[in-house]
Amino acid sequence: MADQPIRLHLRSSNITEGKSRAPNRSMYYGMGYKETDFGKPMVGVANGHSTITPCNSGLQKLADAAVAGIEEAGGNPQIFGTPTISDGMAMGTEGMKYSLVSREVIADCIETCVQGQWMDGVVVIGGCDKNMPGGLMGILRANVPSIYVYGGTILPGKWKGQDLNIVSVFEAVGQNSAGKISDQELKDIEQHAIPGTGSCGGMYTANTMSSAFEALGMSLPYSSTMANPHDEKQNSAKESAKVLMEAIRKDIKPRDIVTRKSLENAVAVIMATGGSTNAVLHFLAIAHAAGVEWTIDDFERIRRRTPVICDLKPSGKYLAVDLHQAGGIPQVMKVLLKAGLLHGDCQTITGKTIAEVLADVPDQPRADQDVIRSIDKPLYKEGHLAILKGNLSPEGAVAKITGLKNPVITGPARVFDDEQSALQAILDGKIKAGDVMVLRYLGPKGGPGMPEMLAPTGALIGAGLGESVGLITDGRFSGGTWGMVVGHVAPEAAAGGNIALVKEGDSITIDAHQLKLELNVADGELAKRRSAWKAPEPRYTRGVQAKFAFNASSASKGAVLDHF
Numbered sequence: 001m002a003d004q005p006i007r008l009h010l011r012s013s014n015i016t017e018g019k020s021r022a023p024n025r026s027m028y029y030g031m032g033y034k035e036t037d038f039g040k041p042m043v044g045v046a047n048g049h050s051t052i053t054p055c056n057s058g059l060q061k062l063a064d065a066a067v068a069g070i071e072e073a074g075g076n077p078q079i080f081g082t083p084t085i086s087d088g089m090a091m092g093t094e095g096m097k098y099s100l101v102s103r104e105v106i107a108d109c110i111e112t113c114v115q116g117q118w119m120d121g122v123v124v125i126g127g128c129d130k131n132m133p134g135g136l137m138g139i140l141r142a143n144v145p146s147i148y149v150y151g152g153t154i155l156p157g158k159w160k161g162q163d164l165n166i167v168s169v170f171e172a173v174g175q176n177s178a179g180k181i182s183d184q185e186l187k188d189i190e191q192h193a194i195p196g197t198g199s200c201g202g203m204y205t206a207n208t209m210s211s212a213f214e215a216l217g218m219s220l221p222y223s224s225t226m227a228n229p230h231d232e233k234q235n236s237a238k239e240s241a242k243v244l245m246e247a248i249r250k251d252i253k254p255r256d257i258v259t260r261k262s263l264e265n266a267v268a269v270i271m272a273t274g275g276s277t278n279a280v281l282h283f284l285a286i287a288h289a290a291g292v293e294w295t296i297d298d299f300e301r302i303r304r305r306t307p308v309i310c311d312l313k314p315s316g317k318y319l320a321v322d323l324h325q326a327g328g329i330p331q332v333m334k335v336l337l338k339a340g341l342l343h344g345d346c347q348t349i350t351g352k353t354i355a356e357v358l359a360d361v362p363d364q365p366r367a368d369q370d371v372i373r374s375i376d377k378p379l380y381k382e383g384h385l386a387i388l389k390g391n392l393s394p395e396g397a398v399a400k401i402t403g404l405k406n407p408v409i410t411g412p413a414r415v416f417d418d419e420q421s422a423l424q425a426i427l428d429g430k431i432k433a434g435d436v437m438v439l440r441y442l443g444p445k446g447g448p449g450m451p452e453m454l455a456p457t458g459a460l461i462g463a464g465l466g467e468s469v470g471l472i473t474d475g476r477f478s479g480g481t482w483g484m485v486v487g488h489v490a491p492e493a494a495a496g497g498n499i500a501l502v503k504e505g506d507s508i509t510i511d512a513h514q515l516k517l518e519l520n521v522a523d524g525e526l527a528k529r530r531s532a533w534k535a536p537e538p539r540y541t542r543g544v545q546a547k548f549a550f551n552a553s554s555a556s557k558g559a560v561l562d563h564f
Helices: 018-029 035-039 060-072 094-116 131-142 166-177 183-192 205-216 231-250 260-273 278-290 296-305 320-325 328-338 419-427 454-462 523-532 543-551
Strands: 042-047 076-081 121-126 146-150 157-159 162-164 385-388 396-400 408-416 436-439 470-473 485-490 507-511 516-519
Touching: 018 035, 042 060, 042 094, 042 231, 060 076, 060 121, 060 231, 076 094, 094 121, 094 131, 094 278, 094 543, 121 131, 121 231, 131 146, 131 205, 131 278, 146 205, 146 231, 157 183, 166 183, 166 419, 166 454, 205 260, 205 278, 205 328, 260 278, 260 296, 260 328, 278 296, 278 385, 296 385, 320 328, 408 419, 419 436, 419 454, 436 507, 454 470, 470 507
Parallel strands: 042 076, 042 121, 121 146, 408 436, 436 470, 470 485
Antiparallel strands: 157 162, 385 396, 396 485, 408 507, 507 516
């Protein structure tokens, strides 16, 4: 098949035939095309390069490498841009409310350009958190042969012999406010945490999603843990483009790859690596875009059978670059495959099955590393992303339960209707061990945009309260968050969920062992409170935020805008 010519009934060639042939071709001639180019596939390069954030500021070299790969393999590259919002920079500000919104905007950009320009395939290149799910959602909507190229992880920062990353800074703020480090030490950490280009270095959201995309079969093996500054990342981008050209020849489409079985593979890898809570929200949205039946309860099903075998930040010791050196995602997948926890027959963009891709990977991790454990010596016997339900979250909520000595707490509610006042209460020393903080009206509709709570959770860790204070929210958490925290509470407060009815001092129970999230208030009292409750006025009445708030589904449905 590889030696056969590319099909001449290409989508992009079709639009240059018939009555519209002359004007359509004239536009291409204006860009330097020749007559012979019209028999070649038109291949999009969705370029997320941006100087807004280190996550994306190193992407142009990858786009250039992809263009070269397409041209060498006989295609016509067509570059278009996609936007990004830096979660790390926007955290704790009104700008954070645009982060999840950007997922939908990115998906819309890719679908619109690929379909509007009738492209035969697309390479999507992204770095920051929402680039990943937004890119794959756009790929799945368009459903032409596609491959995802992750921009790559950042290298660790260095200070006083310690490795630093973005979460180090947020936790240092809490340490500083608690008097544990000086103002100068905080400044030193701030100035040394980010040494260059690449996405946040732990198993945070970007690296979680890139790893999952590799497990899905939508990215090349080993590509998800490469560092952006390293040459192998550019080489991988070029090779990805060539692999895509072969997928166009073979007509391998994304919805052939993203199936219920491959979603199970991806979630198994997320659990095994200790990935971000955001993966739950994003994979619900990805499954929706793929037209695959998948619910929030499927995550709990996979969690119960999948051990955590990687010791990675935020709750562990190592960074993505360490995972790469230890064998990367293929080694993790091979361990899971040998244990019967992956579907080896799932197809990948390479044309090979998962089992074929992993054939030459050792059955066991190398003995000279401890980033990846063997299946019989896991860090935790079950996965770390638990789905909690109860009268506070009948549709489900997401808790990351690794790294905690006892993921159970019952305590008085400390209620906040915004993130900033909650953060200030922590910094002012008003939150005590045993409290359960409630941050609400921060969901998909209420935020709007479901902002992440890294500032308050980082402050809790820095103040030494990570294990003794609970925090629940209808918003989200950064992939860098750990502690006694529960997010994605659904239904959200703005939609009338019971989290809107919590009063200061109410007793709340978080019990990850029994998978419960309960407001310990009698049903009669809750009914009385509900009768008096009124939905708040929308925070935005025009523009993208208003549109998102109006259309967003529940977090339990992925907070997508087209769940009609």
